[in-house]
Amino acid sequence: MQMSGAQMVCEAIIAEGVKTVFGYPGGAIMHVYDEIYKQEGFEHILNRHEQAAVHAADGYARATGEVGVAMVTSGPGFTNAVTGLATAYMDSIPMVVISGQVPLSLIGTDGFQEIDAVGISRPCTKHNFLVRSLEELPRLLKEAFYIARSGRPGPVLIDIPKDITVDIGEFVYPDSVNIPTYKPTYKGNKKQIEKAVEAMKKAKKPLLYIGGGSVLSNASDLVRELAEKTQIPTVETLMARGVMGAKNPLLLGMLGMHGNYASNMAMSETDLVISLGARFDDRVTGKLSEFAKYADIIHVDIDAANIGKLVDVDYPIVGDVTEVLEAMLPLLDGIDTDRFQAWREILKRYDELHPQSYVDSDDVIKPQWAIERIGELVGENAIITSDVGQHQMWAAQHYPFDRPRQWINSGGLGTMGFGFPAALGAKKAFPDKTVINVTGDGSILMNMQELVTAAEYKIPVINLILNNHFLGMVRQWQTFFYEKRYSETDLTFQPNWKALAEACGGIGYDVTTKEEFDAAIKDAIAQDKVCFMNVAVNRFENVLPMVPAGGALFNMMLPQKGEK
Amino acid sequence: MENAMNERRVISVIVLNESSVLARVTSLFAARGYNIASLTVAPIPDSEMSHITIETNGSAKVMEQITKQLHKLIPVYKVIEHEEMVEKEMVLVKFPITEHLSDIGALCAAYNGGIANVGKEMIIAMVADEPVRIQHFIEAAQRYNPYEIVRGGVVAIER
Ligand SMILES: Cc1ncc(C[n+]2csc(CCOP(=O)(O)OP(=O)(O)O)c2C)c(N)n1
Numbered sequence: 172m173q174m175s176g177a178q179m180v181c182e183a184i185i186a187e188g189v190k191t192v193f194g195y196p197g198g199a200i201m202h203v204y205d206e207i208y209k210q211e212g213f214e215h216i217l218n219r220h221e222q223a224a225v226h227a228a229d230g231y232a233r234a235t236g237e238v239g240v241a242m243v244t245s246g247p248g249f250t251n252a253v254t255g256l257a258t259a260y261m262d263s264i265p266m267v268v269i270s271g272q273v274p275l276s277l278i279g280t281d282g283f284q285e286i287d288a289v290g291i292s293r294p295c296t297k298h299n300f301l302v303r304s305l306e307e308l309p310r311l312l313k314e315a316f317y318i319a320r321s322g323r324p325g326p327v328l329i330d331i332p333k334d335i336t337v338d339i340g341e342f343v344y345p346d347s348v349n350i351p352t353y354k355p356t357y358k359g360n361k362k363q364i365e366k367a368v369e370a371m372k373k374a375k376k377p378l379l380y381i382g383g384g385s386v387l388s389n390a391s392d393l394v395r396e397l398a399e400k401t402q403i404p405t406v407e408t409l410m411a412r413g414v415m416g417a418k419n420p421l422l423l424g425m426l427g428m429h430g431n432y433a434s435n436m437a438m439s440e441t442d443l444v445i446s447l448g449a450r451f452d453d454r455v456t457g458k459l460s461e462f463a464k465y466a467d468i469i470h471v472d473i474d475a476a477n478i479g480k481l482v483d484v485d486y487p488i489v490g491d492v493t494e495v496l497e498a499m500l501p502l503l504d505g506i507d508t509d510r511f512q513a514w515r516e517i518l519k520r521y522d523e524l525h526p527q528s529y530v531d532s533d534d535v536i537k538p539q540w541a542i543e544r545i546g547e548l549v550g551e552n553a554i555i556t557s558d559v560g561q562h563q564m565w566a567a568q569h570y571p572f573d574r575p576r577q578w579i580n581s582g583g584l585g586t587m588g589f590g591f592p593a594a595l596g597a598k599k600a601f602p603d604k605t606v607i608n609v610t611g612d613g614s615i616l617m618n619m620q621e622l623v624t625a626a627e628y629k630i631p632v633i634n635l636i637l638n639n640h641f642l643g644m645v646r647q648w649q650t651f652f653y654e655k656r657y658s659e660t661d662l663t664f665q666p667n668w669k670a671l672a673e674a675c676g677g678i679g680y681d682v683t684t685k686e687e688f689d690a691a692i693k694d695a696i697a698q699d700k701v702c703f704m705n706v707a708v709n710r711f712e713n714v715l716p717m718v719p720a721g722g723a724l725f726n727m728m729l730p731q732k733g734e735k
Numbered sequence: 736m737e738n739a740m741n742e743r744r745v746i747s748v749i750v751l752n753e754s755s756v757l758a759r760v761t762s763l764f765a766a767r768g769y770n771i772a773s774l775t776v777a778p779i780p781d782s783e784m785s786h787i788t789i790e791t792n793g794s795a796k797v798m799e800q801i802t803k804q805l806h807k808l809i810p811v812y813k814v815i816e817h818e819e820m821v822e823k824e825m826v827l828v829k830f831p832i833t834e835h836l837s838d839i840g841a842l843c844a845a846y847n848g849g850i851a852n853v854g855k856e857m858i859i860a861m862v863a864d865e866p867v868r869i870q871h872f873i874e875a876a877q878r879y880n881p882y883e884i885v886r887g888g889v890v891a892i893e894r
Pocket of ligand 1: 558559560561562563585586587588610611612613614615637639641642643644645
């Protein structure tokens, strides 16, 4: 069929089954927007900032496992999108960002709103393209979606010069992709899997180390089955919260810088690490030379470059977690689970010694209490997004995550401002679920213009602002490592949150007591409007346990018993 | 350990001839703080691919990362870390006309080269040989007051 490049873009999005696109128009992409106006195959949400549009597409992708799509114009439109691309790239999120570019004839002339989008985004995309002719546009669109979702997923940028969106040509959307140089490996090597299974059978203190790759691979059921079948204790990374389910007796909890005592001790004492889609991030390993010092390591990862990058691996298995577990599980029939009984006992003792705890108060709301409380009130039914800081760690530690994709946060890049737009994306994907963005008084300001977006499109997400009047996480480091010099972290000056929300078409709550907290959550859910729930929490609360940066995992700063 | 860190390596990267593929390869080195000592690139005859030869240095671990990271780039078809290879490098040197043509000719001949061009004011010599020998040739050439030396970078092929 004959159509314009702009129409082709829309047709490709429809063919890929994308229901919601997030974006912001401008000169270079106006032809595409003109086609968006005419079509009915997908909905377009006008975010109020390109960064938010990309985060929203990212939240949509994380919640559904499908490719998220965002659209921006050239120049500043594109540069505003860079943080969103980098955020998705660091967490391997499947996403396609379509950017307008100046016409081909103007490329390289420093034309109005020209920027080298492909050059700028090279280090923060899985792949990117500058489209050079209308003929190649359908194929490149197809490849963009394919590359984004296959292998180790990631964001792909497709930069389209304005004149190509006007040109008319034949549109045939390819059924399949053939890139001779790109063939992801999904199946793990059979011999290696057998050897790994032998090691599991011989181990005394094995430990399952579950990473975000297990979520990306939709392997949660198989991971639970593996733990169940072997009775091997399990730790989750920040990105893997929900894979095992909060109530699973084999789950020790999160490990790493803010991991709990039992998890970090388990990693320090294990003799066999079974890593499933985890990448040994420095926030997880602490001091590398002390990390899992006594252990052999089985490392399952779809990205060969992750294996052996930071720690030496004894059983490297390149493959998709799901496919590897499908091959591995039958080989584990008859494994002697009693073998690990003593090990489980030790870890249970560790957990009793230093459980994930905090001291509650009747005078002031503790942030940990607030997290636990929403867990009790909405639990399984909610999707929780977060920004970056103490609130993020408290949510990861204390929320009872029951399933993967229930917990959406920026782990790899740590992007403040991610949570609210990501919540919009998640809510668009799952309108029937309660979506709560757990945020801080610092973070929420970074994309608060999205109040307007949410109000206009009636996307009722709840922003739970755990307000400590500080850039809390930085303040915590200043407390511990900079002799309490609170340089530029005091946020005593605050907007009127309630009025702010109302001014933008939402609703607001100021909460200072537990009763008000419950009432506000219930009202927010009933009102079904975007809201700011401003919760005054204890100002100087610290996230504990904490492994100081670069320290060994077993050297944790622990909560003082009875500390207020 | 110290030595292993600085070991010289030559790798070949076979890539699809698409726009900005060279930039992808080189920016990967830059972004990860790896060094490129020399780089040559040209299309492979009768194919859609190009052959990039990169001379670099690093430990075995660093090389493993470089290789794997290169492999992750979508247009990269193959990365060959050379074990046994034939390596050649070319160099062009411009000498003053006042130097003895026959001396320079003899020197070049010793290094698998010759006089490429003689003009009113200068003599241009060309030599193609193994990279170490190119180094030796350049040292020897210093005695003849060269104006300018242009090295071509290493090309390598597996034995
Ligand atoms: C865009 C961005 N800028 C700066 C930082 C550094 N940073 C990490 S946590 C943090 C403080 C966050 O404060 P707030 O949102 O109030 O959350 P709290 O830690 O108080 O819960 C800062 C500034 C970051 N992660 N992202």
